[in-house]
Amino acid sequence: MADQVRVGFVGCGGNARGHMQQVAANPAARIVAVCDISAEAAQAAAGQFSAQPFTNHRVMLDAAQLDAVYISVPPFAHGEIELDVLDRGLPFFVEKPVALSLELAQRIAARVRSTNALTCVGYQLRYTAAARATKAFLADKVVGMAVGRYWCPSGRGSSWLQQWAKSGGQVVEQATHTIDMMRFLCGEITEVYCLQANRTLKTIDCPDHNVLALKFASGAIGSLTTCWAFEGWDGNVVDIFFDRYRIGWNAGTPSITPACEAFQVDQALGTAIDQVFIEAVRTGDRSGILTPYEEGMRSLAVSLAANASARSGQPKRVGGP
Structure with missing residues (x-):
């Protein structure tokens, strides 16, 4: 059991900085190395966290004595980093989505x-008290x-996020959180029929509206709507x-209608995903990890x-051709 987990980060952008703050605040961990293709970003993160x-x-992985790695890169950059x-x-923590292709x-x-690696994917909503209580x-x-x-309004921009080839669009890059919660709370999704349109944000090559009809393995049905042009926020609700x-359901205080006293959310059930990952690396106990790599792939x-x-204009079986 390591007294303090030595952590390296691949990616020093805004998402990574959030995880860095959590890891740096954990007395059981220490950020010792950071990596980014932007030397300026790497230097800034290194200065902030004394790394x-x-x-x-690859140079970082070989030069730094690491116990775990955070991979916080855009969707199109996944692959070689994980394999290396x-x-x-x-062990590694990787941000969602885990790739742009199922292959x-x-x-x-x-x-x-094959390596029995300890992994964790950044679907943090599963670790909230609201998710745990609702699932139970x-x-x-x-x-x-x-x-x-x-x-949400995230389609109103000009970064890799709004480029289909680099993000996969809103359903892949953002609404994956909602899809993951629907799977976590209601079971596996086996079939999808989707309609997509770009009606508002004509400067991007992604759909700005998506409607999904879903079939669950249990026999339940469902739907998911997404919008990238909305000047407001109403997301990750089911x-x-x-x-x-x-x-x-939402990640804070889910409600039930009509009232039912049996449905209660004990906020003490919630845990921070970064804390769970670091503790798993430190102790070798993986029981707290709700989002191993396989779940991210699903x-x-x-x-x-x-x-x-x-x-195609046709329903598709999940995981099928």
């Missing part, structure tokens, strides 16, 4: 299995329908219908099936 800066992840980390026998994700997943409450319920939404009830498969359905 050694690198601009090549696995080659060195290191690449499957290749990485196969290596994870629904365990013996028959869900009829789940209706999710992710509406209405779950069972018996005569509706749970209005959520990605739903998003990719949606995009494939929109292209």
Whole structure:
């Protein structure tokens, strides 16, 4: 058992900085190395967290004595980094989506299995008290329908996020969080039919509106709507219908209608995903990790099936051709 986990970061952007803050605040961990293709970004992060800066992840992996690696890079940059980390026998935390193709994700997943690597994907909503309590409450319920939404203004920009080839669009890059929660709370999604349109943001090559019809393995049905042009925020929410009830799920204070005293959320159940990952690395106990790499790949498969359905105009089996 390591007294203090020595952590390296690949990627020093805004998302990575959030994780860096959490890791730096954890007395059981220390950031010792950071890497970014931008020397300026690497130097800035290194200065803030008293770490050694690198601009090549392989050089960092070989030069720094690491116990774990955070991979916080855009979707199009996944692949070689994960495989190089696995080659060195290191646990890793990786941001979602885990890839832009199912083939690449499957290749990485196969290596994870063959090396028995400790992994964690950044679907932090699973670790909230709201998610844990709702999942436990629904365990013996028959869900009829789940209706999710992710509406936000993120399509109004000019970065890699708004480029189809680099992000996969909103369903892959952002609404994957909602898809993952629908899977976590209601079970596996087996089939998707998707309609996509660009009606507002004509300067981007991605759909700015998506509608998904979903079929669950349990027999439940569902839908997910996403909007990238909305000047507001209404995302990562799911209405779950069972018996005569509706749970209005969100990551903070989900509600149930009509009132049901049996549905309670104990906020003490929530844990921070970074704390869970560091503790798993420190102790070797993986029981707290709810989002191993395989789970990230399964959520990605739903998003990719949606995009494939929109292209073909036909329903698509999740994980199928």
